[in-house]
Amino acid sequence: MGGDPVAGTNFVDALRVFEHDDDTEGIILVGELGGRAEEEAADWITAYNSRTECPKPIAAVIGGIRAAKGRVMGHAGAFGGPGDFAAQKKYNFLKRAGVTMVDHPAKFGNVMKGLLAGAGKDVQKTKRSAATSQRRGIHTFQRTLHRPSTAILPNQVAATTQQRGLKVRGQQAADLLTQFDNSIIAYPEDNMTSRPENLKHLCMTVDREARQPCIMVSFDTYRGKLKRSTRRFTFPYHKGPDGQTIQNILQHLRLNVVSPSTTAFMTQLIKSLFNLWKQKEAITISTELLIKDDGTVALYTPRMLFDDAAFKSAGRQADVHALRDRDAEDPAELEAEAHGIVYIKLEPQNPDYNIGTLVNGAGLAMNTVDAIANHGGNCANFLDTGGKATSDTVKRSFEIILRDKRVKVIFVNIFGGLTDCGMIAEGVMLAFKELGLTLPVVVRLRGTREEVGQKMIAESGLQLHAFDDFEEAAEKVIQLAREETAKAD
Structure with a gap:
């Protein structure tokens, strides 16, 4: 779903x-x-x-x-x-x-x-x-046979890629808040010399089960107590939080006995955060609150998450997405994104995470990483080629995975629903020939034209190990990772 x-x-x-x-x-x-x-x-x-x-x-x-x-x-x-x-x-x-x-x-x-x-x-x-x-x-299968191989070009895939993931924090988040409402006092974490006492937590987000916006608040920000002291307050999207909702929030934050000026400030703050969240199409806006002795309220360490789809599919919220700091991001992840691939390094400082993964589909990619761990191995990365991977996408994926020097073996796990397994096999062999691969590669192909893809891999004469059973493929991947690690030692 x-x-x-x-x-x-x-x-x-x-x-x-x-x-x-x-x-x-x-x-x-x-x-x-x-x-x-x-x-x-x-x-x-x-x-x-x-x-x-x-x-x-x-x-x-x-x-x-x-x-x-x-x-x-x-x-x-x-x-x-x-x-x-x-x-x-x-x-x-x-x-x-x-x-x-x-x-x-x-x-x-x-x-x-x-x-x-x-x-x-x-x-x-x-x-x-x-x-x-x-x-x-x-x-x-018949549609696959008659489909032109160039139906989806790599640049078209990249143009339609949608990844929720624009994080805004630090001074940029503080500036965005104060520009939206100049009565807001916000301090980014960069400017915090020490953590104030008696902070409270507030987060504007979506309650998935209620299918409504919600404000999550906690009167305690310490990690061990945060979940127990957190409560959700939902409200209609088109109306925003009403007076009773705001009063309930203040009571849960134990602010129902504060001065009228503090109550008025908090009411304005909550309405401003909702308006910012709605107008800028945010997923979450979270911050910590401090009630000062003079009755004013200060925001500490504000953080925001925005949906890339609004910008990438329709060009909306260009001002917000211009805040993206690409210099602070992993070059390999940026290169992957340019080719319509989602690549994330896992535990980058741990040399034992040495199995590269190339999978089509986020759910299957996550399950692959989990299952390899249960078999005793550790995956160096998460890589989702997308549901419509092409031979060029596969080759690009190999290039990105190989940038991680920890990788000792690569596991290609493809379920061909939208994806043609023959095309994936072409991409694997293309990567071997053009990249001069020396690492062993285990390939599991299931789905559309799997027999064709498996035959191509088996007859390639390359250092490829083809499987249709996941358990056998996973065991082979871990065995090869151990053997390659022993060679390196």
């Missing part, structure tokens, strides 16, 4: 449909970091299992357990916002609810067959039904 901040459907909506659908005998749930939908799903599943004599078996995977903190993971915009649960907690919620958890989508087939058999279902009948329904893939 995607990880959009405002989603049209959530897990519980879908689970209710599947509960009453006679043709549904088992359910697969795929989640990722961001939002709180998995927690609500776990609560629903717990209640469903307790009220149902023979509940339908449910299996699930959660992507992003090894995701880079504070980063947007992939083209689809997967990110953990303020107050969201970490991927590991979501995994634990579902497991406690009785869901069978896997660490990679490739494991769903065998796991679900076992669950259906354990529930007394006719697994062979289900397999025959699945085989019949998969015949629809012939139409996809």
